[in-house]
Amino acid sequence: QVELVESGGGVVQPGESLRLSCEASGFIISAFGMHWVRQAPGKGLEWVAFIGSDGSETYYADAVKGRFTISRDNSKNTLYLQMNSLRSEDTAVYYCAIRDFYMDVWGNGTTVTVSS
């Protein structure tokens, strides 16, 4: 069964850091590009970042560029999102998803709350 499971969310203060993980099971992620997408409470979907299958290409939304870093460890079948200098507007459910362009498999999300 193909599954993505996110972890690492929590409550942090503004300016702090957090690292999210997304572990895949039932398939090998090394063949696929992967994304992080977030959804603020009561709001729509917002694409955050993409990483190519071998990790050599990365792209970011302007809202997180310079603060967030997407990475992957194909040997661990795991995707990561390092989030630094967190702001209140980063509060959201963070989903990981696979496929180079559209996203056909999604995790259930992990919640990040940035609050003082």
Added chain:
Amino acid sequence: DIQMTQSPSTLSASVGDRVTITCRASQGISTWLAWYQQKPGKAPKLLIFKASTLESGVPSRFSGSGSGTEFSLTISSLQPDDFATYYCQQYNDYVITFGQGTRLEMK
């Protein structure tokens, strides 16, 4: 970045109705467009990619059309399970953008 604008923002309909949601891109994106369905508290579900290709397992009452800047998602006969929020997403370039969503509610 390419902006995606969906209309309407909210759509009220009844079981059995035919409904259409529109998505407009701020510049041409060929057919590099996907549609997703999301229910409260759940992850989005891919319905259609490449503007009109139905994802495996998605009921045939869902269909997509369009190219360039104008796209639509049509549900031919609404079923109770279809009341949800729908999003379009362009992938013309690596900076991906979603529409703001269309909430399909029961009339």
